[in-house]
Amino acid sequence: MGNVRTRVAPSPTGDPHVGTAYVALVNYCFARQCGGEFILRIEDTDQARSTAESERIILQTLRWCGLDWDEGPDVGGPHGPYRQSERSEIYREYAAKLLASGDAFKCFCTPARLDEMRVAQRAAGQPSRYDGLCRTYSAQEVARREAAGESYVIRMVVPDEGTCVVEDLRRGPIEFDYKSVDMQVLVKSDGMPTYHLANVVDDHLMKITHVFRGEEWVSSAPKHLLLYRYFGWEPPKLMHLPLLRNPDKSKLSKRKNPTGILFYRAMGYLPEALVNFLALLANAAHEGEDELMDLAAIVRRFRVEHVPIGGPVFDVPKLDWLNARYIRERLDPETFVERVREWGASPDRLARIATLAAPRIERLSDLGSLLAFLFAGRIALRAADFAGKKMNEEQARQALTLALTELDALPVWNAFGIQSAIERVASSLDRKVRDVARPLYVAITGSPTSIPLYDSMELLGRDLCRERLRNALDVLSNQPVPA
RNA sequence: GGCGCCAUCGUCUAUCGGUUAGGACACUGCCCUUUCAAGGCGGAAAGACGGGUUCGAUUCCCGUUGGCGCUACCA
Numbered sequence: 001m002g003n004v005r006t007r008v009a010p011s012p013t014g015d016p017h018v019g020t021a022y023v024a025l026v027n028y029c030f031a032r033q034c035g036g037e038f039i040l041r042i043e044d045t046d047q048a049r050s051t052a053e054s055e056r057i058i059l060q061t062l063r064w065c066g067l068d069w070d071e072g073p074d075v076g077g078p079h080g081p082y083r084q085s086e087r088s089e090i091y092r093e094y095a096a097k098l099l100a101s102g103d104a105f106k107c108f109c110t111p112a113r114l115d116e117m118r119v120a121q122r123a124a125g126q127p128s129r130y131d132g133l134c135r136t137y138s139a140q141e142v143a144r145r146e147a148a149g150e151s152y153v154i155r156m157v158v159p160d161e162g163t164c165v166v167e168d169l170r171r172g173p174i175e176f177d178y179k180s181v182d183m184q185v186l187v188k189s190d191g192m193p194t195y196h197l198a199n200v201v202d203d204h205l206m207k208i209t210h211v212f213r214g215e216e217w218v219s220s221a222p223k224h225l226l227l228y229r230y231f232g233w234e235p236p237k238l239m240h241l242p243l244l245r246n247p248d249k250s251k252l253s254k255r256k257n258p259t260g261i262l263f264y265r266a267m268g269y270l271p272e273a274l275v276n277f278l279a280l281l282a283n284a285a286h287e288g289e290d291e292l293m294d295l296a297a298i299v300r301r302f303r304v305e306h307v308p309i310g311g312p313v314f315d316v317p318k319l320d321w322l323n324a325r326y327i328r329e330r331l332d333p334e335t336f337v338e339r340v341r342e343w344g345a346s347p348d349r350l351a352r353i354a355t356l357a358a359p360r361i362e363r364l365s366d367l368g369s370l371l372a373f374l375f376a377g378r379i380a381l382r383a384a385d386f387a388g389k390k391m392n393e394e395q396a397r398q399a400l401t402l403a404l405t406e407l408d409a410l411p412v413w414n415a416f417g418i419q420s421a422i423e424r425v426a427s428s429l430d431r432k433v434r435d436v437a438r439p440l441y442v443a444i445t446g447s448p449t450s451i452p453l454y455d456s457m458e459l460l461g462r463d464l465c466r467e468r469l470r471n472a473l474d475v476l477s478n479q480p481v482p483a
Numbered sequence: 484g485g486c487g488c489c490a491u492c493g494u495c496u497a498u499c500g501g502u503u504a505g506g507a508c509a510c511u512g513c514c515c516u517u518u519c520a521a522g523g524c525g526g527a528a529a530g531a532c533g534g535g536u537u538c539g540a541u542u543c544c545c546g547u548u549g550g551c552g553c554u555a556c557c558a
Contacts, residue, residue: 009558010558011557011558013557013558043558045557045558046557046558048557049557049558107556111555111556114555114556118554121484121485122484122485122554123484124484125484125485126484126485127484127485127486127554128484128485128486128554129485129554151556153556168488171488171489174487174488175487176486176487177486179486180485180486180487180554181486182554182555184555185555185556187556188556189556190556192556194555194556194557194558195557195558196558199558214552215488215489215551215552215553216552216553216558217552217553217558218487218488218552218553219486219487219488219552219553219554220553240488242488242489242551243551243552245550245551247493247494249550249551250550250551251551251552280495280496280507281495284495284496284497284506284507285495285496285506285507286497286506287496287497287505287506287507288506289506291507291508308495308496309488309489310488310489310490310550310551311488311489311550311551311552312494312495312496313494313495315494315495315508315509317494317508317509318494318495318507318508318509319508320508321507321508321509322508324520324521328520328521
């Protein structure tokens, strides 16, 4: 085997997910154990959803986890650029090759036609798959449509017959009938490649030897293998990792649970504990082995063949236990203080809090009760506190629901944006801001009176605010319904 | 609907045909202790169902059921 190279390729379309850290960890462990390289690549081909802010946070949180990469958009490397949006020329070139070899074709079909086709296929009990209409066009016909300015995408050719065998390092061979594999779009009408083209081209050019990725990619593996074949390249070894689950076994999702790495950081989990916990979900401890282990140990004992294939529940109580062990067994008082400072008492944060709190206290001893909410995770709430002179509990519930949506849509989390979001909530409810503020104060700070709301929310961070808002809605909707 | 993946205590898992089915979290009893934690010692708790194969199946095969993923010009 040559030099082992693995990668993690997050899409900067939102807050970094613990699943991303899980996948990154596995790739990291394998590369480090083999003395190979671990690469970070940003998959930002979705121009509408990708943001620089998201990319920045992803890099920051993966570093916080202690997972450092040898090549990436920030550190460079011999196979860059490591941001797909900067590699358009490369993809264009390879798409042209496929077009020339007849392994891809231009497709002019409208979304309406495609939709109709899929509806019919489903009704007929057939797999959803492009019917190949545009493949039948002559070169002249294609040229005519192009000249007429019709927009098109480039699709890959998929055989109509035969089967594809995907060799998964852990699951063994997985068979797919080509009839059930769609002729995927490779290049969108905006000229950007889709994941399928970009990931194959990049993995090859970046000399990736092993790909550990989420299970959601299993069914598109045949397309990727086909592309490697069309290009005449040797595909990397593949292994699909299980998807982390909610307690109810559904895929871990933001709607049901906090999934952001930032949330766990804001809650005061230590990165070592989080990573250790994720490592246990990849390689469980043997009997008699201590489950508390540092990254070096995690790397040393990592075994591909021990990674489970069933989706494990992200069991927060166990994370709590591990985190508690790190706090009491691994932090001396000095380090403990340092961690507390990093978590919520940085000089900057304290200075900002001082500005907000000083005008509102009479004695320094008022600080404890005034600011406790800034140093807490979830807070205890009572439904009755949400109602004010202008709004009852039901109206408060509506306001909070709306606020949750508006706040989630904010691209950047700061007091200014939060203010505008809440003003939108007020106006869409035809209320004054001060009326909708009350339930928000209660949900966020635990009290109808506190230090300024928008700053408080910025200080608390998006994840904790979302959690408190959700918690508030829970409290409000679990009210006993009068008979 | 189609295609694919998966299936052991509540949760994470061990077992690679023969075990009293083991460990960890959570739960719980007792001990320790100025409280609470922590810690120590115990306890309860599992092979989805139905067929095969086999002297013998949690383990191998098939089916059912269930969960999950994909089914986009998102990744």
